[in-house]
Amino acid sequence: MKKTLTNEIKCSFLSLSQNESLARGIISSFLLPLDPDIEELADLRCAVSEAVTNCIVHAYAGTVGTITLSARAYSDRTVKISVADKGCGIDDVAKARQPLYTTLPDEDRCGMGFSIMESFSDRLTVTSRTGKGTKVTMTRKLSSPTT
Amino acid sequence: MENLILDFSGDTLTAVLMGDMDHHGVAGVRTQIDDAMFRLMPKILCIELSGVEFMDSSGLGLILGRYQKASDLGIEVMLSNPSPRTERLIVMTGIDKMIKIKKKEA
Numbered sequence: 659m660k661k662t663l664t665n666e667i668k669c670s671f672l673s674l675s676q677n678e679s680l681a682r683g684i685i686s687s688f689l690l691p692l693d694p695d696i697e698e699l700a701d702l703r704c705a706v707s708e709a710v711t712n713c714i715v716h717a718y719a720g721t722v723g724t725i726t727l728s729a730r731a732y733s734d735r736t737v738k739i740s741v742a743d744k745g746c747g748i749d750d751v752a753k754a755r756q757p758l759y760t761t762l763p764d765e766d767r768c769g770m771g772f773s774i775m776e777s778f779s780d781r782l783t784v785t786s787r788t789g790k791g792t793k794v795t796m797t798r799k800l801s802s803p804t805t
Numbered sequence: 806m807e808n809l810i811l812d813f814s815g816d817t818l819t820a821v822l823m824g825d826m827d828h829h830g831v832a833g834v835r836t837q838i839d840d841a842m843f844r845l846m847p848k849i850l851c852i853e854l855s856g857v858e859f860m861d862s863s864g865l866g867l868i869l870g871r872y873q874k875a876s877d878l879g880i881e882v883m884l885s886n887p888s889p890r891t892e893r894l895i896v897m898t899g900i901d902k903m904i905k906i907k908k909k910e911a
Contacts, residue, residue: 675829682859700890707861711828766835766870770862770898777897 661734665691668728673718673743681710681727685739688729692737693803701778702739702798708771709741709794715767717745717792735800739779742793748786755784809834811841816848819885820871823856826864838871842880850875851907855886864891865898872904883907 667688671677682703689699706727713725723745730738748754755776760769776782779796786792808830810821820838824830842850852868854860868884875882883905887895895901 675827675832678827678829679825679859703859704861704894707827707859711861711863715828766831766863766866768862768866768869768898770865774862774894774897 659733661732661736663730664733665731666729668726670724670726673714673721673723673725673745675711675714677725678707678710678714681706681725681741684727685729688731689737689800692731692735692800694800695804698798698800702737702796705775705778705796706739706741708775709796712771712794713741713743713745713792715762715765717743717747719746721745735802736797737800738795738797740793740795742791744791747788747790748784748792749788751784751786809837811837813841813845813847817851818842818845818847818849818880819851819853821853821856822864824858826857826860826867828861828863831863831867835867835870839874842871842875842878846878847880850880850882851885852882853885854891855888857888857891860891860894862898865894865900868895868900868904 669684671680685706686699686703689702710725723743726742728740753759755772757773758769760767775794775796779798781797783795808822808824812819818841850871872882885907886909887906
Protein backbone atom coordinates (compact mmCIF):
# COMPACT_ATOMS: atom_id res chain seq x y z
CA MET A 659 0.00 0.00 0.00
CA LYS A 660 1.38 3.38 -0.96
CA LYS A 661 1.85 5.75 1.94
CA THR A 662 -0.07 8.97 1.81
CA LEU A 663 0.32 12.29 3.54
CA THR A 664 -2.17 12.58 6.41
CA ASN A 665 -1.21 15.92 7.94
CA GLU A 666 1.25 18.73 7.42
CA ILE A 667 2.18 21.90 9.31
CA LYS A 668 4.64 24.66 8.70
CA CYS A 669 5.33 27.57 11.00
CA SER A 670 7.95 30.23 11.50
CA PHE A 671 9.13 32.06 14.59
CA LEU A 672 12.03 34.23 15.67
CA SER A 673 15.23 32.71 17.04
CA LEU A 674 14.52 33.76 20.64
CA SER A 675 15.31 31.29 23.38
CA GLN A 676 11.78 31.41 24.81
CA ASN A 677 10.64 29.91 21.50
CA GLU A 678 12.40 26.63 22.32
CA SER A 679 9.46 25.67 24.53
CA LEU A 680 7.08 27.05 21.91
CA ALA A 681 8.57 24.68 19.32
CA ARG A 682 8.24 21.73 21.71
CA GLY A 683 4.62 22.68 22.33
CA ILE A 684 3.88 22.88 18.60
CA ILE A 685 5.42 19.49 17.87
CA SER A 686 3.59 17.91 20.83
CA SER A 687 0.28 19.25 19.54
CA PHE A 688 1.07 17.92 16.09
CA LEU A 689 2.07 14.45 17.36
CA LEU A 690 -0.56 13.84 20.04
CA PRO A 691 -3.46 13.05 17.68
CA LEU A 692 -1.20 10.41 16.09
CA ASP A 693 -1.18 8.57 19.42
CA PRO A 694 2.57 8.22 19.93
CA ASP A 695 3.84 6.41 23.02
CA ILE A 696 5.27 8.55 25.81
CA GLU A 697 8.89 7.83 24.91
CA GLU A 698 8.39 8.65 21.23
CA LEU A 699 6.75 11.94 22.14
CA ALA A 700 9.51 12.83 24.62
CA ASP A 701 12.24 11.82 22.13
CA LEU A 702 10.86 13.99 19.35
CA ARG A 703 10.22 16.94 21.67
CA CYS A 704 13.84 16.74 22.76
CA ALA A 705 15.14 16.37 19.19
CA VAL A 706 13.17 19.44 18.06
CA SER A 707 14.47 21.37 21.05
CA GLU A 708 18.05 20.50 20.04
CA ALA A 709 17.49 21.60 16.45
CA VAL A 710 15.89 24.90 17.46
CA THR A 711 18.63 25.57 20.03
CA ASN A 712 21.25 25.03 17.31
CA CYS A 713 19.54 27.71 15.19
CA ILE A 714 19.54 30.17 18.10
CA VAL A 715 22.99 29.46 19.49
CA HIS A 716 24.92 28.77 16.28
CA ALA A 717 23.10 29.74 13.07
CA TYR A 718 21.95 33.15 14.29
CA ALA A 719 24.58 33.62 17.03
CA GLY A 720 24.24 37.14 18.38
CA THR A 721 21.51 38.03 15.88
CA VAL A 722 17.85 37.23 15.47
CA GLY A 723 16.47 35.46 12.42
CA THR A 724 13.60 33.24 11.38
CA ILE A 725 13.34 29.55 12.18
CA THR A 726 10.92 27.41 10.19
CA LEU A 727 9.53 24.25 11.78
CA SER A 728 7.63 21.90 9.53
CA ALA A 729 6.19 18.47 10.14
CA ARG A 730 4.52 15.84 8.01
CA ALA A 731 2.66 12.74 9.03
CA TYR A 732 2.14 9.78 6.72
CA SER A 733 -0.33 6.92 6.66
CA ASP A 734 2.37 4.37 7.61
CA ARG A 735 2.89 6.27 10.92
CA THR A 736 6.10 7.89 9.71
CA VAL A 737 6.64 11.48 10.79
CA LYS A 738 9.11 13.79 9.17
CA ILE A 739 10.14 16.92 11.08
CA SER A 740 12.30 19.67 9.64
CA VAL A 741 13.90 22.67 11.30
CA ALA A 742 15.41 25.22 8.93
CA ASP A 743 17.23 28.52 9.32
CA LYS A 744 18.80 31.11 7.05
CA GLY A 745 21.80 31.60 9.31
CA CYS A 746 25.55 31.17 8.97
CA GLY A 747 25.51 27.56 7.81
CA ILE A 748 27.89 24.78 8.81
CA ASP A 749 31.26 24.53 7.03
CA ASP A 750 31.84 20.89 7.87
CA VAL A 751 28.63 18.99 8.61
CA ALA A 752 30.39 15.67 9.28
CA LYS A 753 32.55 17.33 11.92
CA ALA A 754 29.60 19.14 13.50
CA ARG A 755 27.77 15.83 13.85
CA GLN A 756 30.60 14.20 15.82
CA PRO A 757 29.73 13.59 19.47
CA LEU A 758 31.27 16.15 21.84
CA TYR A 759 32.28 18.48 19.01
CA THR A 760 31.38 22.06 19.81
CA THR A 761 32.53 25.47 18.67
CA LEU A 762 31.41 27.02 21.96
CA PRO A 763 32.94 25.04 24.87
CA ASP A 764 33.13 28.17 27.05
CA GLU A 765 29.37 28.55 26.94
CA ASP A 766 28.70 25.13 28.43
CA ARG A 767 27.67 23.64 25.10
CA CYS A 768 28.38 19.94 25.50
CA GLY A 769 28.48 19.11 21.79
CA MET A 770 25.78 16.46 22.02
CA GLY A 771 22.98 18.16 20.07
CA PHE A 772 23.34 16.22 16.83
CA SER A 773 24.05 12.96 18.68
CA ILE A 774 20.79 13.34 20.61
CA MET A 775 18.87 14.15 17.41
CA GLU A 776 20.39 11.04 15.79
CA SER A 777 19.53 8.83 18.74
CA PHE A 778 15.96 10.08 18.90
CA SER A 779 15.15 9.68 15.21
CA ASP A 780 15.40 6.80 12.77
CA ARG A 781 17.11 9.01 10.25
CA LEU A 782 18.68 12.47 10.46
CA THR A 783 19.70 14.42 7.39
CA VAL A 784 21.53 17.73 7.58
CA THR A 785 21.91 20.00 4.58
CA SER A 786 23.82 23.22 4.97
CA ARG A 787 25.39 25.94 2.87
CA THR A 788 27.87 28.36 4.39
CA GLY A 789 26.28 31.78 4.66
CA LYS A 790 22.91 30.48 3.42
CA GLY A 791 21.52 28.35 6.20
CA THR A 792 20.91 24.85 7.49
CA LYS A 793 18.06 22.40 7.38
CA VAL A 794 17.83 19.32 9.56
CA THR A 795 15.23 16.68 8.85
CA MET A 796 14.37 13.95 11.31
CA THR A 797 12.33 10.93 10.32
CA ARG A 798 10.78 8.53 12.77
CA LYS A 799 8.23 5.77 12.44
CA LEU A 800 5.85 5.70 15.37
CA SER A 801 4.95 2.35 16.87
CA SER A 802 1.42 1.05 16.54
CA PRO A 803 -0.94 2.08 19.35
CA THR A 804 -1.26 -0.74 21.87
CA THR A 805 -5.02 -0.51 22.53
CA MET B 806 9.40 31.37 36.64
CA GLU B 807 12.07 30.75 39.25
CA ASN B 808 13.86 27.54 38.30
CA LEU B 809 16.58 27.32 40.93
CA ILE B 810 16.69 27.07 44.72
CA LEU B 811 20.08 27.06 46.45
CA ASP B 812 20.49 25.57 49.90
CA PHE B 813 23.67 25.37 51.95
CA SER B 814 23.82 23.16 55.00
CA GLY B 815 26.71 21.32 56.62
CA ASP B 816 29.28 21.28 53.87
CA THR B 817 26.88 20.58 51.02
CA LEU B 818 25.55 23.12 48.55
CA THR B 819 22.32 21.81 47.04
CA ALA B 820 21.14 23.30 43.76
CA VAL B 821 17.52 22.37 43.15
CA LEU B 822 16.76 22.66 39.43
CA MET B 823 13.14 23.03 38.38
CA GLY B 824 11.12 23.31 35.18
CA ASP B 825 12.67 23.36 31.74
CA MET B 826 16.43 22.90 31.59
CA ASP B 827 16.77 23.97 27.96
CA HIS B 828 19.03 26.70 26.61
CA HIS B 829 16.49 29.31 27.75
CA GLY B 830 16.10 27.84 31.23
CA VAL B 831 19.77 27.34 32.07
CA ALA B 832 20.81 30.90 31.20
CA GLY B 833 20.35 32.46 34.64
CA VAL B 834 20.92 29.30 36.65
CA ARG B 835 24.54 28.83 35.64
CA THR B 836 26.00 32.01 37.17
CA GLN B 837 23.92 31.68 40.34
CA ILE B 838 25.33 28.21 41.06
CA ASP B 839 28.88 29.31 40.21
CA ASP B 840 28.63 32.40 42.42
CA ALA B 841 27.39 30.31 45.35
CA MET B 842 30.20 27.76 44.85
CA PHE B 843 32.88 30.45 44.85
CA ARG B 844 31.36 32.23 47.85
CA LEU B 845 30.62 29.23 50.04
CA MET B 846 33.31 26.77 48.93
CA PRO B 847 31.28 23.67 49.92
CA LYS B 848 32.78 20.17 50.02
CA ILE B 849 29.94 18.79 47.92
CA LEU B 850 27.71 20.25 45.21
CA CYS B 851 24.49 18.26 44.98
CA ILE B 852 22.36 18.95 41.90
CA GLU B 853 18.77 17.95 42.66
CA LEU B 854 16.95 16.96 39.47
CA SER B 855 13.56 15.66 40.63
CA GLY B 856 11.82 18.93 39.72
CA VAL B 857 13.16 19.01 36.15
CA GLU B 858 10.31 18.71 33.67
CA PHE B 859 12.37 18.85 30.51
CA MET B 860 16.06 18.53 29.76
CA ASP B 861 18.11 18.58 26.58
CA SER B 862 21.81 19.02 25.78
CA SER B 863 21.72 22.54 27.23
CA GLY B 864 20.85 21.07 30.63
CA LEU B 865 23.58 18.45 30.22
CA GLY B 866 25.99 21.26 29.33
CA LEU B 867 24.98 23.03 32.53
CA ILE B 868 25.77 19.90 34.58
CA LEU B 869 29.11 19.28 32.81
CA GLY B 870 30.12 22.92 33.11
CA ARG B 871 29.39 22.93 36.86
CA TYR B 872 31.27 19.64 37.23
CA GLN B 873 34.34 21.15 35.58
CA LYS B 874 34.22 24.31 37.70
CA ALA B 875 33.65 22.30 40.89
CA SER B 876 36.52 19.93 40.07
CA ASP B 877 38.85 22.91 39.63
CA LEU B 878 37.84 24.07 43.11
CA GLY B 879 38.16 20.60 44.64
CA ILE B 880 34.40 20.28 45.14
CA GLU B 881 32.73 16.90 44.71
CA VAL B 882 29.59 16.80 42.55
CA MET B 883 26.64 14.46 42.73
CA LEU B 884 23.34 14.29 40.88
CA SER B 885 20.18 13.54 42.79
CA ASN B 886 16.88 11.94 41.78
CA PRO B 887 16.76 12.35 38.00
CA SER B 888 13.51 11.30 36.33
CA PRO B 889 13.83 8.18 34.15
CA ARG B 890 13.80 10.49 31.14
CA THR B 891 16.57 12.75 32.49
CA GLU B 892 18.58 9.71 33.58
CA ARG B 893 18.33 8.27 30.08
CA LEU B 894 19.99 11.40 28.66
CA ILE B 895 22.64 11.35 31.39
CA VAL B 896 23.49 7.72 30.64
CA MET B 897 23.28 8.21 26.86
CA THR B 898 25.94 10.91 27.02
CA GLY B 899 28.15 9.04 29.50
CA ILE B 900 27.86 11.67 32.24
CA ASP B 901 26.98 8.90 34.73
CA LYS B 902 30.54 7.62 34.32
CA MET B 903 31.90 10.93 35.59
CA ILE B 904 29.35 12.03 38.18
CA LYS B 905 27.70 9.92 40.86
CA ILE B 906 23.90 9.65 40.76
CA LYS B 907 22.13 9.47 44.11
CA LYS B 908 18.57 8.18 44.26
CA LYS B 909 15.99 8.19 47.00
CA GLU B 910 15.45 4.75 48.45
CA ALA B 911 12.16 3.40 47.19
